[in-house]
Amino acid sequence: MAGKSVGIDSFATVLEQSLSDYGISTAANVKAAVTKAGEAVKDQIQSTAPRDTGRYAKSWSADTVKETASSKAVVVHSKKQYRLTHLLEFGHAKRGGGRTKAQPHIAPAEKAGFELLLSEVEKGVKG
Template sequence: MAERVNITEMADAIQEGLLEYSHLAANTMKDCVKQASTVVKKEIKANAPVKTGQYQKSWKVSKQRETSTSLHMAVHSKNRHQLAHLLEKGHVKRGGGRVQEFPHIAPAEEKGRQKLTEGLQRGLQR
């Protein structure tokens, strides 16, 4: 329900409302970033090439930096990071020829971007 304020208190009331909205938006954004990074990790694990399974199991999500208004998450391979680019893009063999590429990171990134956008739109419309 709307709250009545005097004209002299209107600036304070508007400022308070905007501050409340910014806190809600920041919390919604942080939740959406966490969910999107988890989706990216699951997609990479599901679509990663499997030889021994170690590369597939090595993916994790970690928080890089968090402030009151932002959150930076990273999805990365803990101990097999050297393979990520080689498997994603393919590479030249030592004796000639090329190794087939296995695009598994880019599609997961795109799915995470869509999940983030949808979550932000849904969360900020409430």
């Protein structure tokens, strides 16, 4: 609408169209940011996950669970090794007594993904 001259009769229509275009553009930018952040979280977890056989690290996935015209939800999860996530993240009691050391790898990735999402959304909204 920059540099466009409109009459008072068509002002409401032009304004409505401009706001609609902005909303569509912003939604697309936010959806792209959500996808990028989800993949970044998955990649960071895979690279920092404890490794024994490597199956746990490879089991992480970022899946889109819901997508509409204006929103998107991505879930990062361990597909087959989900039972190990809290045990490795927080440590656990051992059979013969004592505890294993916590190996935080999910929480740092979540925090980094949140920061990435915020910066990408700000970048997308500002243009």
